[in-house]
Amino acid sequence: MSVVSAVPPSSPATAATPGAAATSGGTLATRFCGLELASPIVLLSGCVGFGEEYTRVAGFSNRDVGAIVLKGTTGKPRLGNPPHRVAETYEGMLNAIGLQNPGVDVVVREILPTLDFSETRFFANACGSTIEEYVEVTRRFDDSPIDAIEINISCPNVKEGGVQFGNVPEMSARVVAACRAVTKKPLITKMSPNQTDIRENARRCIEAGTDAFAVINTVMGMAVDVRTRKAVLGNGQGGLSGPAIKPIALLKVREVREVAAPHNIPIIGQGGISNATDALEFLIAGASLVGVGTALFYEPLVCTDINRGITAYLAERGLANVQQLIGTLGS
Numbered sequence: 001m002s003v004v005s006a007v008p009p010s011s012p013a014t015a016a017t018p019g020a021a022a023t024s025g026g027t028l029a030t031r032f033c034g035l036e037l038a039s040p041i042v043l044l045s046g047c048v049g050f051g052e053e054y055t056r057v058a059g060f061s062n063r064d065v066g067a068i069v070l071k072g073t074t075g076k077p078r079l080g081n082p083p084h085r086v087a088e089t090y091e092g093m094l095n096a097i098g099l100q101n102p103g104v105d106v107v108v109r110e111i112l113p114t115l116d117f118s119e120t121r122f123f124a125n126a127c128g129s130t131i132e133e134y135v136e137v138t139r140r141f142d143d144s145p146i147d148a149i150e151i152n153i154s155c156p157n158v159k160e161g162g163v164q165f166g167n168v169p170e171m172s173a174r175v176v177a178a179c180r181a182v183t184k185k186p187l188i189t190k191m192s193p194n195q196t197d198i199r200e201n202a203r204r205c206i207e208a209g210t211d212a213f214a215v216i217n218t219v220m221g222m223a224v225d226v227r228t229r230k231a232v233l234g235n236g237q238g239g240l241s242g243p244a245i246k247p248i249a250l251l252k253v254r255e256v257r258e259v260a261a262p263h264n265i266p267i268i269g270q271g272g273i274s275n276a277t278d279a280l281e282f283l284i285a286g287a288s289l290v291g292v293g294t295a296l297f298y299e300p301l302v303c304t305d306i307n308r309g310i311t312a313y314l315a316e317r318g319l320a321n322v323q324q325l326i327g328t329l330g331s
């Protein structure tokens with residue numbers, strides 16, 4: 001199926017696909033939960049502020065990516081955790097930001113109006129310490145121009161909520177069902193790798209009404225300072241991201257895909273993607289979109305290379321579009 005035939009000629013989204021001008025010949029264009037995206041690349045929550053951060057980098061354009069996920073947003077403003085909040089590791093980084101954000105009211109009233117929705121899609125990242133808070137944040141974003149809402153039930157860096165919901169299928173399903181009830185926008189559930197059976201959790205979230213999954217959030221870890229004999233991070237522990245977690249993320253994408261594919265539920269694969277080959281691995285393993293986060297910290301223009309690499313791979317193999325690659329992992 002070509003992308004061209006997948007989009008009805010009359011679809012307003014065809015002409016208005018954000019970022020389409022920046023991509024090559026439509027081979028990168030794809031669909032996700034009914035949305036037209038110019039590229040399968042998604043910039044990940046917490047790595048690009050509220051969508052404006054990298055636009056200040058020379059040569060970077062929001063048009064190069066299919067969507068941007070905004071920083072995790074709670075009901076009330078949060079100051080986040082005490083320093084240090086990040087620490088470098090082999091092939092990755094630990095972070096314990098603690099969901100610093102100005103609160104959903106400021107994000108919707110003051111930040112969203114400054115974003116250029118003609119450049120790319122913007123997804124919210126909804127967080128909470130209680131189910132009521134997740135609902136409040138989701139409801140507020142539902143009444144906004146945001147294109148989709150990702151519910152972050154997998155943040156390892158807050159004392160209440162986050163991973164406490166994401167690691168228990170019953171709790172995950174309750175959050176998803178409650179958020180589902182207050183929005184018709186595409187609802188993405190962000191999954192924790194720090195749990196025993198991600199398939200069972202995914203199954204429960206599908207029953208509860210999720211439209212998509214983001215797989216994976218960071219892997220819990222810590223760093224020790226031998227001089228002070230204390231934990232490096234002010235929070236004591238944090239979330240590991242970057243290339244170090246890529247093999248874990250690939251397996252989790254494959255596992256969630258087993259459960260999600262029969263329901264046509266797409267996955268945003270993420271965890272250590274830092275070049276086109278990484279992105280292709282996630283697509284082949286079953287991701288429909290590929291997220292880039294930590295790589296931006298050391299290579300802000302990496303998305304241009306990833307778009308180029310995916311386009312070249314498709315051309316070399318005579319594939320018309322990204323969809324023809326998704327979940328094609330052989331046995």
Ligand SMILES: Cc1cc2nc3c(=O)[nH]c(=O)nc-3n(C[C@H](O)[C@H](O)[C@H](O)COP(=O)(O)O)c2cc1C
Nearest residue numbers: 044045046072095152217241242271272292293294
């Ligand atoms: C500094 C930092 C802050 C993050 N903040 C959030 C957040 O607010 N909400 C969320 O769902 N994920 C957050 N994440 C997780 C990323 O969105 C992503 O899922 C994870 O880092 C794996 O991808 P990567 O290896 O490409 O960075 C954060 C990651 C980093 C490195």
